[in-house]
Amino acid sequence: MVAQEQKSSHVFDLLVVGGGVNGAGIARDASGRGASVLLVEQDDLANYTSSSSTKLIHGGLRYLEYYEFRLVREALIERDRLLAIAPHIMWPLRFVLPHSKLVRPAWMLRAGLFLYDHLAPHMKLPKSRGIDLRNHSAGKPLKSEYSKAFVYSDGWVEDSRLVVLNAMDAAARGADIRVRTRLAAAKRVDGVWEAQIEDKRSGETSTVRARAVVNAAGPWVARLLSDELAVPHSKSVRLVKGSHIVVPRVFEGPQCYIFQNPDKRIVFAIPYERKFTLIGTTDEAWGEAPGRVEISPEEVSYLCESVNRYFEKPVSPSDVVWSYAGLRPLYDDAAANASAVTRDYVLDLDTTGGAPLLSIFGGKITTYRKLAEHAIEKLIPEMPVLAGQSWTADAALPGGDLGVGGFEAALKRLRDAAPFLSLTHAWRLTRAYGSRAYDVVGAAGTLEDMGENFGADLTAREVDYLIDNEWAVTAEDVLWRRSKLGLHMTQEQRTKVERYIADRQH
Incomplete structure (x- = not known):
């Protein structure tokens, strides 16, 4: 299709470039303060970094070794806030940290956990404690050489759903969210930004104007400054590849494990999607252009070897049923190795020519909400429209208003309202959508009313909901980001979803 140029006289307050967790969080915060917001994302929401995390809401226990006390404190405070505003897609976890005499002494672990327990005020999750693995259920999957461990608390998050829910709330408050839309170029003209954006599906280009631009392009943040925006800058991003593997369930029970390696890195083993164990992550410097990345055979071996030091039942590369990898766009603080690079964030404001440009370097998913708040505060002197009260700390994300009794009571209410749903089906819908389940x-009175069942209880009605309300466009969006149902389906079933979506679009 020949590209067509469209122009609009409307001026947005904010043009946010990037549909990851930071961009969606900033769009939500700004919209809630009354600003007009346009967010453009070149692919799907959470397409890259924000769907490739270890799925944890955590303070970052190991960051204490690098004296990142402010970051850890902020993350611990945010952990409790996020668990409260989205209890359907986030929940507490208990982590078991076996003591290995080859890595860190027990007193160091105890001291670090004491600090972790008390670094932030009024933390709600249970404190850490020591356990004897020889007579504790958490010791059963582990080799007998490990007798002592510590248990502490952190939280789980459905990372890509967190991004979508922020975008949904932003849209409900007036934001214009456009996926598969690329920023082609932008420049300052008469005190505002004039930007060319391209709809990647239709090939059409349009010109939009905004009083300020937020560069939340993640791995592309520096490249966007140099190429599309042509703005000189001194800060840079350091790309680090983190990879994960998923294997059939290795151990029973709800507990997670955090294992120390001889190289001083840590690897998590976490119950995943009821039938699996998630193992990750690696930290590898990435020197090539940002984009889609895949796990390497060396990383698979590293992760298997890491857990095999501890688990009685070995994990081999042939056990891997799925893997994923992503690039973390960390602020380049010149650290010697990838594991030591700061996970803190830097907000760089450029007001040359009168139209603000705010670029986001670094950050981690746990602190996205606070990062967004700080970003708005940074822009307020230039943009009084944003000066409204900060509001996101206590406002539930879509579906997070589970009501009295929390998740279990919400699940029971859904089953009472839709008794034709099996327990596992109703549980999954409540976990994914909360009160939006x-x-x-909808008006379905029977399971047949939900439409075709593609497998794993994914129905046509649910696919329609994701397309109509959550910007899903492809089967990949539905099966691997809005959900992880692809793990539970055969290739034939996944193909049926692809065909259904293709037929729906014609």
């Missing part, structure tokens, strides 16, 4: 079920 009723919007997925």
Whole structure:
């Protein structure tokens, strides 16, 4: 299709470039303060970094070794806030940290955990404690050489759903969210930004104007400054590849494990999607252009070897049923190795020519909400429209208003309202959508009313909901980002989803 140029006289307050967790969080915060916001994302929401995390809401225990006390404190405070505003997609976890005499002495672990327990005020999760693995259920999957361990608390997050929910709330407050839309170029003209954006599906280009631009392009943040925006800058991003593997369930129980390696790195083993164990992550410097990345055979071997030092039942590369990898765009603080690079964030404001440009370097998923708040505060002197009260700390994300009794009571209410749903089906819908699960079920009175069942209880009605309300465009969006149902389906079933979506679009 020949590209067509469209122009609009409307001026947005904010043009946010990047549909990861930081961009979606900033769009949500700004919209809630009354600003007009346009967010453009070149692919799908959470397409890259924000769907490739270890799925943890955590303070970052190991960051204490690098004296990142402010970051850890902020992350611990945010952990409790996020668990409260989205209890359907986030929940507490208990982590077992076996003591290995080859890595860190027990007193160091105890001291670090004491600091972790008390670094932030009024933390709600249970404190850490020591356990004897020889007579504790958490010791059963582990080799007998490990007798002592510590248990502490952190949280889980469905990372890509967190991004989508922020975008949904931003849209509900007036933001214009455009996926598969690329920023082609932008420049300052008469005190505002004039930007050319391209709809990658239709090939059409349009010109939009905004009073300020937020560069939340993640791995592309520096490249966007140099190429599309042509703005000189001194800060840089350091790309680090983190990879994960998923294997059939290695151990029973709800506990997670955090294992120390001789190289001083740590690897998590976490119950995943009921039938699996998630193992990760690696930290490898990435010197090539940003984009889609894949796990290497060396990384698979590293992760297997890491858990095999501890688990009685060995994990081999042939056990891997799925893997994923992503690039973390860390602020380049000139650290010698990738594991030591700061996970803190830097907000760089450029007001040359009167139209602000705010670029986001670094950050971690746990602190995205606070980062967004800081970004807005940084822009307020230039943009009084943003000066409204900060509001996101206590406002539930879509579906997070589970009501009295929390998740279990919400699940029971859904089953009472839709008794034709099996327990596992209702549980999954409540976990994914919270109070919005009723919007997925709609007026259905029987399971047949939910439409075709593609497998793993994914119905046509749910696929329609994701397309109509959550910007899903492809089967990959549905099966691997809005959900992880691809793990539970055969290739034939996944192909049926692809065909259904293709037929729906014609």
